Amino acid sequence: MTPDPNGPRKVTVLGAGSWGTTFAKVLADAAADAGAQRTVCLWGRDPESMQRIAREHRNDRYVPEIELPETLEYSSDLRSALAGADLVVAAIPAQSLRAQLGAAASYVEPEAVILSLAKGLESGTGLRMTQVIAQVLAEHTQRTAEEWARRACVLSGPNLAMEIAREEPTASVVAATDHDTAAWVARCCAAPYFRPYTNTDVIGTEIGGLVKNVIALCVGICDGRGYGDNSKASVMTRGLAETTRLALALGGDLTTLSGLSGMGDLVATCSSSLSRNHTAGRLLGAGLSLEQVQDAMTQTAEGIKSAPAVLALARHHGVDMPITEAVVSVLRNDVPVHELAPRLLGRDLKSEGNSA
Numbered sequence: 001m002t003p004d005p006n007g008p009r010k011v012t013v014l015g016a017g018s019w020g021t022t023f024a025k026v027l028a029d030a031a032a033d034a035g036a037q038r039t040v041c042l043w044g045r046d047p048e049s050m051q052r053i054a055r056e057h058r059n060d061r062y063v064p065e066i067e068l069p070e071t072l073e074y075s076s077d078l079r080s081a082l083a084g085a086d087l088v089v090a091a092i093p094a095q096s097l098r099a100q101l102g103a104a105a106s107y108v109e110p111e112a113v114i115l116s117l118a119k120g121l122e123s124g125t126g127l128r129m130t131q132v133i134a135q136v137l138a139e140h141t142q143r144t145a146e147e148w149a150r151r152a153c154v155l156s157g158p159n160l161a162m163e164i165a166r167e168e169p170t171a172s173v174v175a176a177t178d179h180d181t182a183a184w185v186a187r188c189c190a191a192p193y194f195r196p197y198t199n200t201d202v203i204g205t206e207i208g209g210l211v212k213n214v215i216a217l218c219v220g221i222c223d224g225r226g227y228g229d230n231s232k233a234s235v236m237t238r239g240l241a242e243t244t245r246l247a248l249a250l251g252g253d254l255t256t257l258s259g260l261s262g263m264g265d266l267v268a269t270c271s272s273s274l275s276r277n278h279t280a281g282r283l284l285g286a287g288l289s290l291e292q293v294q295d296a297m298t299q300t301a302e303g304i305k306s307a308p309a310v311l312a313l314a315r316h317h318g319v320d321m322p323i324t325e326a327v328v329s330v331l332r333n334d335v336p337v338h339e340l341a342p343r344l345l346g347r348d349l350k351s352e353g354n355s356a
Ligand SMILES: NC(=O)c1ccc[n+]([C@@H]2O[C@H](COP(=O)([O-])OP(=O)(O)OC[C@H]3O[C@@H](n4cnc5c(N)ncnc54)[C@H](O)[C@@H]3O)[C@@H](O)[C@H]2O)c1
Pocket: 015, 016, 017, 018, 019, 020, 044, 045, 062, 091, 092, 093, 094, 096, 097, 099, 100, 117, 118, 119, 120, 159, 160, 161, 162, 298, 299, 300, 302
C-alpha cells in the first residue's frame, strides 16, 4: 500500500453529527495550516440539512456556535462525495455503521484508507468498528477483509467534540496496524489545536474508547444519585482496571490503556457535563427510566447499546467486568438504580484480581 506521501488529495467524512462536523473542521484547518491542496467533504444523509450547512457555514443542530471553514465542501450524495477520496472517515454511530457503510461501499475507492471515529461495539456480533469496516467492505468490493483491515484505522482519545470545535487544545491517537498508515492519517489531521499521536495497537485503542462510555454511564449514575468524588474516582479507577483486563485478553497493549485513548478519554468523559454518556447516566441515576432518558437525549450515547455487547464479549473471553455488569443490570431494569452501589465494587474479597 503506498498512500500519497503528500497526504490525501480528498478526505470525505461520512456523518454530519457533532463529531463528524467537528472533525471535518479539524481536517480543513489542518490542510490550511499545512498549505496542502486537499478537498475536505462532509457528507450527511439529509439533503436539506446539508444544503443549509453549506449556505450558512454552520451546523446549527450539532455545533451551533461554530463557524465552519469556507473551504469545506458538503454533500448528501454518496457517489460524488466518495469519488476520488483517498481517506474516508466514518463518523456514524456504531449500531448504524454496518448499514450505512454497506450503502456506501461500492463508491469507496479501492485504494482508500478508512478512519473510524466511532466508539462503540456492534450489538449482536460484538465486533469493533474496524472489524465491521473490514467485513462490510470485503463483502462489497474486490479486496479481502484482511486487506481492508490493514487500511482501517481508528482515532480515539479525550475528544469532546464541542471543546475541539472551539479550538481548545486537545490530543488524540490514530491507531493502525501499519505505523506508516497511522502517521499518514495523523499528519493530515494535525491542526494548531489538535495533536494526534500514533499507535499500532488498534484493539487497545478501540476498547479504551468504547468501554469508557460504559464507565461514564456509571459515573453519571453516581452523580445522579448524589454520590461524591470518592465514589466517582473509585468507579473510574476500577473501570480502567476492567477495561484493561478486556483489552489485554483481546490482544491489546497495557501502555495503550494508560495513555490518551485509555485513561485520558476515561477522565475526560467521566468528568464532563458535555459527555452524552455521562449525561445519560446522570438522568438514570436521578430516577428516569431508560425510555425517558432515550427520549431526552438528542445525540448518541453509545454506552447504552454497547454495554450488553461489552459484557457478552467479556464473558466470552472469561474476563471479569463487575462495573459493566452492574450497568447492564440497571439498563435491563434487573436492578433498581438505588441498588447499584453495592454491586459496583462488591466482588468477593478472596477472588483473584483483588490488588488495587
Ligand atoms: N461527539 C463527540 O464528542 C464524540 C467524540 C469522539 C467520538 N465520538 C463518537 O463518534 C460517533 C458519532 O457520534 P456523534 O457525536 O457525531 O453523534 P451525533 O449523535 O452527534 O450524530 C450522529 C450523526 O450520525 C447520523 N446518523 C445516524 N445514523 C446514520 C445512518 N444510518 N446513516 C448516516 N448517518 C447516520 C445522524 O444523522 C447524525 O448526523 C459515536 O460513535 C461517538 O461515540 C463522538
